[in-house]
Amino acid sequence: MTNPTHSPNPPSTPNSRAGRREWTALGVLMLPLLLVSMDVSVLYFAIPAISADLEPSGTQQLWIFDIYAFVLAGLLMTMGSLGDRIGYRRLLLIGAAAFGTASVIAAYATSAETLIAARAVLGIGGATLMPSTMALLRRMFTDPGQRAKAIGLWSGVMTGGIALGSVMSGVLVQYFWWGSVFLVNLPAMALLLVLGPFLLPESKNPAPGRFDWPSVPLSMAAVLPVIYGLKEIPSEGWHPQYVVSVTVGLLFAALFVHRQRTTASPMIDPTLFRDRGFGPSLVLNLLSAFGMLGSAFFTTQYLQSVLGKSAMEAALWALLPSVPIGMAAPLATTLVQKGVDRAYVVASGFTIAACGYVLLALTGTDSLWLVLAAAGVLASGIVMVMSLIMDLAMGSAPIEKAGVASSLMETGSEFGGALGMAVLGSIGTAVYRHGIPASAPAPAHETLGGALAVAHQLPGRTGDALVATARDAFTDGMHGAAIAGAVLLLGAAVAAVRTLRGIQVPVPEPVVTEAQKAEA
Numbered sequence: 341m342t343n344p345t346h347s348p349n350p351p352s353t354p355n356s357r358a359g360r361r362e363w364t365a366l367g368v369l370m371l372p373l374l375l376v377s378m379d380v381s382v383l384y385f386a387i388p389a390i391s392a393d394l395e396p397s398g399t400q401q402l403w404i405f406d407i408y409a410f411v412l413a414g415l416l417m418t419m420g421s422l423g424d425r426i427g428y429r430r431l432l433l434i435g436a437a438a439f440g441t442a443s444v445i446a447a448y449a450t451s452a453e454t455l456i457a458a459r460a461v462l463g464i465g466g467a468t469l470m471p472s473t474m475a476l477l478r479r480m481f482t483d484p485g486q487r488a489k490a491i492g493l494w495s496g497v498m499t500g501g502i503a504l505g506s507v508m509s510g511v512l513v514q515y516f517w518w519g520s521v522f523l524v525n526l527p528a529m530a531l532l533l534v535l536g537p538f539l540l541p542e543s544k545n546p547a548p549g550r551f552d553w554p555s556v557p558l559s560m561a562a563v564l565p566v567i568y569g570l571k572e573i574p575s576e577g578w579h580p581q582y583v584v585s586v587t588v589g590l591l592f593a594a595l596f597v598h599r600q601r602t603t604a605s606p607m608i609d610p611t612l613f614r615d616r617g618f619g620p621s622l623v624l625n626l627l628s629a630f631g632m633l634g635s636a637f638f639t640t641q642y643l644q645s646v647l648g649k650s651a652m653e654a655a656l657w658a659l660l661p662s663v664p665i666g667m668a669a670p671l672a673t674t675l676v677q678k679g680v681d682r683a684y685v686v687a688s689g690f691t692i693a694a695c696g697y698v699l700l701a702l703t704g705t706d707s708l709w710l711v712l713a714a715a716g717v718l719a720s721g722i723v724m725v726m727s728l729i730m731d732l733a734m735g736s737a738p739i740e741k742a743g744v745a746s747s748l749m750e751t752g753s754e755f756g757g758a759l760g761m762a763v764l765g766s767i768g769t770a771v772y773r774h775g776i777p778a779s780a781p782a783p784a785h786e787t788l789g790g791a792l793a794v795a796h797q798l799p800g801r802t803g804d805a806l807v808a809t810a811r812d813a814f815t816d817g818m819h820g821a822a823i824a825g826a827v828l829l830l831g832a833a834v835a836a837v838r839t840l841r842g843i844q845v846p847v848p849e850p851v852v853t854e855a856q857k858a859e860a
Contacts, residue, residue, distance in 0.1 A: 362480040365539040366490055369473045370497050371528035372436060376412075376466040377501030378508065386509050389518040396452035403456050406571070411463025412470075413567050413754040414560040420471040420747025421607040425551055427544040428475040428743050433536050435468025440529035447519030458522075470750050475743035478734050479543040485677055491734065492669030492727040499632075499723055500662050507659060510652045543739070555607035558596040563751065565589030570758035573766060612737055612745055620839035621733035624686065625749050626756035627832040628725045631693050631718065634760030634825055635700065638768060638818040639715050645788045646705055646811045657708070661716035668720040669727035676728065683840035686728050690833035693721030697826035701819045705811045721829075725836075732843065760825075767824050768817035775813030780806060788814040 383390070383405055391401060423431040438461060446458035477494060481487040512520040566589035569582040600606040613619045643654035668689075675685045696718025703710050730749060737745035769787075776785050781798075783790035784806060791810035795803040 357483045357486060361539065365480060365535075366477065366493070368532055368535050368539055369476060370493065372432075372439070372469050372532050373473050373494065374497050374501045374504075375525050375528055376439075376469050377498045378505030383509065383521070386513050386518040386521050389513055390455070393518065394449065394452045394455060396455075400452040400456065404452065404459060407456055408459045408463045408466070409754075410564055410567060411460050412466045413751065414564045415464060415467035416471060416747040416751045416754070417559045417563075417607060417744070418556050419467045420475075420744040421551065421555075423468075423472055423475060423743040424544055424741065427542045428472040428479075429536065429540045429542045431468050432472035432476065432540070433533060435465045435472065436529045436532045436536070439465030439469065440526055440533075443522040443525040443529070447522040449519075471743045471747040474730075474734065474746035474750075475543055476540055478737075478739055478742035478746075479541055482739075484735065485673075487735065488673045488676065488727070488731045489670070491731045492673050495723055495727040495730060496666060496669050499665055499719065499726075504659070504662075507652075507655045510655055514652075543742070550605045552599075552603060552605055552607045555596065555599055555603075558592060558599060559607065562589055562593035562596045563754070565592070567754060567758050570755075570762040573762040578766065608744060608748060609741060612741060612748070615736040617732045617736040617840065617843045618745070620835075621729045621736070622748060622752050624832060624836055624839075625726065625729045625733070626752040626759075627828065627835075628690075628693075628722045628729065629753040629756030630760035630763075631690075631697075631825055631829050631832075632722045632760070633757035634764035634821070635697065635715065635718055637761045637765045638700070638821060639711055641788060641814070642703075642711055642818065643708075645792060646814060647708055657712065658715070660712050661719050664716045664720045665723050668723040672724040672728050673731075681841060682728055682732065682843065683837050686725050686836040686840060687833040689721045689724030689728070690829045690836060691721070692724065693718045694826040694829040694833070696721060697822040697829065700822040701826070703815060703818070705808075705815050732840070764821040764825055768814075768821040771817035771820040772810075772813045775816050776810065780809070784810060 390396070390404065396404060419431065419435075442458045442461035442465060446455055446462065449455035449458060474491075474494065477490050478487070481490045508524065509521045512524065565585040569585035569589065572579075572582045572585075600608045601610055640654065640658070643649045643657055644651060649657065672685050672689060676682050696714045696716070699710060699714035699717060703714070733745055733749055734742055772788065773785055776791070780791070781794045783794045788810050791806060795806040795810070797803070798806060
């Protein structure tokens with residue numbers, strides 16, 4: 341009898357060390373992962389050229405930008421469950437083919453509707469790629485030390501890709517045309533489709549049960565309204581429609597959780613939460629995403645609207661904080677491997693990130709290097725946390741449920757990031773509006789961008805005074821949000837010590853498949 345998880349290219353058995361083949365396969369997996377994360381920000385500089393060429397309406401332009409992230413977030417759990425049943429290598433290759441095809445359609449789109457549809461398919465492909473890469477990584481790297489290093493690389497690529505995407509889009513649009521930001525996906529996807537079948541093992545649940553179709557619309561109805569509402573609140577305020585959107589999503593989330601607990605074959609197996617480390621990992625991962633994207637809401641605006649940098653200049657400066665990120669995950673992994681309790685390393689990461697927020701609270705209206713240092717310190721601390729938390733969650737989950745566990749963690753990151761921008765963005769906006777004089781024009785009370793736009797229409801010193809006041813008010817708002825962020829991350833550090841202290845990543849027992857018995 342053939343074991344369902346066996347493939348012609350079997351991975352290392354549990355407790356064995358990965359060799360050159362597995363590390364080469366990891367390199368192949370990192371390329372599509374980098375592109376999926378880059379696609380979140382790759383349109384930052386392409387939107388003006390797309391607008392000039394396709395002439396989308398204001399609503400269509402928003403959907404061109406946002407549809408990718410919405411579809412990605414909404415389908416992560418579905419794709420994690422689907423991979424359990426059809427195999428993660430197969431799901432990865434299907435997703436890569438869809439991602440590559442949609443990239444070509446997007447690059448040569450002749451209408452806004454076509455581009456929106458292509459971006460939606462890119463989101464579907466991205467939702468297959470993210471849990472698949474982590475599930476296959478978990479399958480290939482069963483040695484705890486090697487798995488921790490591989491997950492650290494995975495976390496670094498995910499974080500770096502978002503920063504790199506905006507810069508690459510600026511360079512490509514400047515020297516080619518806007519469609520090139522999509523065509524850059526093709527070589528990596530082609531490489532994956534060619535090498536994947538030879539290097540990657542198949543991995544799926546040998547007894548997954550029936551696919552829970554009703555949970556698919558329930559999960560999307562839970563995720564999408566919440567993400568939508570939280571994304572709009574920072575810029576539009578706590579309008580009733582966004583509050584209702586979040587509330588509706590939470591109601592569907594309650595229904596989704598009820599179904600997972602009562603159905604015979606759930607999309608998300610509740611037994612994952614029986615392990616002492618998985619539940620806290622999910623919450624702490626959400627808080628780390630809260631801290632990371634909550635700060636990005638301010639630093640990107642600060643570079644452009646306070647310091648007056650062009651979009652391209654701001655993106656290039658924003659690459660500098662990525663340099664120390666490359667050392668953060670390996671440092672955290674090394675400390676744990678040398679015997680330091682994971683709880684204290686995670687708490688240290690949160691504390692370092694909180695120090696980044698403290699630095700942000702000390703900035704003025706001309707503090708380029710201090711803002712960059714704050715962003716670097718904050719991001720380094722968060723990456724330390726994310727790599728160790730993801731390693732704990734994936735080590736706690738059975739190999740056959742690694743994809744579902746990964747999809748839960750990534751969905752939590754989406755929620756955390758949206759929540760961070762909503763909460764800290766709202767704090768910053770409230771402080772900003774308090775600092776704008778009542779006599780200022782109405783647009784100046786809404787956003788810093790509105791104040792700068794209206795200031796150009798005012799005569800001489802009046803316009804200059806409004807610009808200075810608005811920049812001071814925005815910086816004050818950033819200070820208020822930074823203090824709140826620091827308090828939250830210090831609270832997360834305390835929670836990490838209380839919930840993770842003494843937890844060890846389980847070491848799986850050796851598993852011998854029927855095929856390996858026959859070979860022996």
